[in-house]
Amino acid sequence: MHRIITVAFLLCTGIALSASAADQDQTKVVKINDSIYMVPTTGNVYMVTTPAGNVIIDTAMSDFAAEAKKLLAAENREPVKYIILTHGHADHIGGIPLWKEPGIEIIAQRNYVEFVNYVTRLEGFFAPRNAAAFNRPAKEVGPWAGNYGANIEPTILFDQEYKFMLGGVEFQLFSTPGETPDHLTLWIPAYKAAFIGDNYAGIGIPEPMSFPNIYAIRGTKPRWALDWINSIDKVLALKPEVVLNGHGDPIFGNQEVTRRLTRYRDAIQYVHDAVVKGMNSGKDVFTLMQEIRLPPSFNLSESFGKVSWSVRGIYDGYAGWFDMNPSTMYEVPPSSVYPDLVRAAGGPDPLVRLALEKLEAGRPVEALHLTDVVLAYDQKNSAALGARLKALDYLRERCENYVEAGWLEYGITKTKEKLASQ
């Protein structure tokens, strides 16, 4: 029997949230069948062997790539002929330089080019956000590489479909945009195996499975829900007997594949359609973030993707930033009058008291907003920093979402630093 890995880590983000779970399992190769091998690491790496050479699917983050390569080479030393990139996130393409050799074809969907250019174009913007979200040192960012400055490694790019034969095995590739616009699915008919990258986060095996991140708050372009739904349908139509994910465990058996992917697809559809209906009825984004909940029958957690963030991602993805309020049309933000509010209140103390009362009443986000007001007036106000820390701790203790937890911990660290520097 296949060894079922219980590692349930992350993350479809381009950056690993935590490698600790991965570390435990990286020393093992999982044999999916006689020809497919998997290294469960930060971005799973797969090898498909054929009598004419091997195919690698994804290359892991650069930090983990060498170990993955060593492990796979120990299983089979025949030459690699193709590298297939399910998408352009760093946890899937970071190992390319290690694998790349003259004569190896590297295949990606055509949107890969713009996707990695976009990531490179905004490297200076993303670096501190990724560092904060994943609690890691900020990446050194060099001079701006320009709008089209990314290193484009693929040698074969395709639009909708691409097929090739190797050693009598047919490899079929399909464009399946979802978590990123360049996502592809590799289908090997002979093994009824579909490699779908991060379009299904293989976390949550066993249950509960998590809702996806239709918007990643570290900063992403809109992830188009309807594309994602169509891509899952494309995978389901293949009737796979095994689905190999970019993270976490494979899904075995067509019945289980169908059950999981259908539920995932239907959940995305439910949230998308609820947002669209709400928008058409004139509801604002915050109302919809509060109102839209997945019915319990979906039995999905929000440990990875949060429904409310996805609601806002879909809303803003369709409509952009303007909310019909003339006061938000201008370059003067609400925070410009925060110091005036503090003065009008007679100083920080009444507002800090109010923040603590809000917290006491179980309204920690309102407490945070009030500390924002006071800290705009006096960024070193220790009472406001103390109230802020309490509100952040309150939220962290109750938080069940990995990504949210990361940002709360970032806020807690920053607040503690400010308090310590008093």
Ligand SMILES: [Zn+2]
């Ligand atoms: Zn990933």
